[in-house]
Amino acid sequence: MAFGTNDKVLTKELAKQIDLILFAHDNDGSKLVGILLDIQEVIPNHYIPTEVAYYLADKLDVKITTIYDCITFYSSISDKPRAKYPIQVCNSIVCKINHNDNLFETLKELLNIDLNETTYDGRFTLESVACFGGCDVAPAVRVNGKVYGHLTTKEKIADMLNELI
């Protein structure tokens, strides 16, 4: 799989896409957090590659350290490649007491991966995250911005996965 960060990711097309995102943010370096999130969304593996970080530092005239300060501080921004469908399982209290352990275990079994691993085909990563406000439908997961709740049985969990692909 082309997962190594050494591969050239910043193609001409991606640079163009990034420029459009920067334009939409008025090329304003103070809008860095939103810019990083938007760029991460258009990159297939949902992360900020090193090349892109440097590209931004140059384009926005912000220090590279500022960019990495943000990337490392915020849990929604990643500097490591993820899958096409990062499955974010809530590990906070409401989901916990609604048996998210069963949810974690079932996902591991169905996907045949452990926490923070990616399936061999690069489609799914299993992540553990803090409460995302889906507590009324706990236990819940969030995948590319969409919340799937009431995942209490193997059938429901499998249905969720099937809906994704």
Added chain:
Amino acid sequence: MSKAVCFMTKNFGKYDVKSIGSYMAIGGFNALKKAVNMTGEEIASTLATAKIKGRGGAGYDMGKKWSQAKSVIADNKVVVCNADEGEPCTFKDRTLIEHDPFNLIEGMIIAGYTVDAQNGYIYLREEYSHLRPLILDAIKQAKTYGFLGENILGKGFNYNIHLYSGAGAYVCGEGTALVESIEGKSGRPRMKPPFIKQCGLYNLPTCVNNVESLSLVSSILLDDEKKYLTYGTEGSVGTKLVSVGGNVKNPGVFEIPFGVTVRDIVYGLAGGIVDDNEIKLIQFGGASGKIATKSILDTPYTYEDLRKDGVGVGSGAILVVDERTSVIDFLRTTQEFFSHESCGQCTPCREGNRHIKLLLKKVAESTHTTADLASMRKIAKIMAMSSLCGLGETAQSALVSAMKNFEEAFQIK
């Protein structure tokens, strides 16, 4: 009979949230039209009369906040809407935005008019990114209709609203961390003073309010019959959104008049406990809130009564945990949350959380000593007293209240 009411939720389901026209057809923007014929001081004092306390958790007097913000002398000021809603078991701001986005926009415009701001910023947590298009569209429509932009309603008032996204950091709900984040930096809280009301976002005087606080404004301004004042108790006027979750049959957001009992909420509105289990504990106000035993069920839900019983309203979250979860397991999950969310900038919070985590593990394994319990108390106290921001100050609220109300869970074996 349901004890829920519809004051600030009266628009829910009554209009098409994608259409400003349909919002206006049910009286949308009438509050703004009324507001621009009042002075900022008058608006602030209307809120003060309704005794509204901020709904983000700290419960600061809203009328006072607005009148202070108005009185700061500066050419340029900003209003911030805190939509970072990060407390576990809190999802009422999400519900407000989903069901009544234009009302929030209207509240923010009135806030800007009241305090003489030129710009308003909505800081929306990344976890609610699905609400971005709805909000952006509402802002755009409001601009088209002349409720945003230059010379609003012909009153010479210029004001715009901008939407900013968080990126998954609970601490960014803290005012100074929030403005750092909007400025394109990591969200580490600032030293205070200066307070953001004097020097906040881009070093401008900044008035921060929670989504629910701002969503209340229009209804209050249009409440000529003073209906709001008839709800609640003397110490806690009006209504509040609570988000009830955990092991209840019917989790959700309810608007309650202050003064209904916790039992009315848990057993009435939220349908009671799954499988009719017994309640082990109830936590109020999110992870930073305190916990109580089920003996609190007959306490009226008001600021003053909850305080008397050692807990608080906080964010309005009510987390009900049944007997299947142990107090220590509960605390460890909460602890995990704070260890993860601490920004690590100041020692009491960073190290305190680390130590408490280890000590709780010992308690879970029943290998703790009397000295360990004393350490826990001491560290919790130091954190509350000397942390730089509210996160470290409140991270051990649940623990401290548990050591008081659930002594048996800490027994040395």
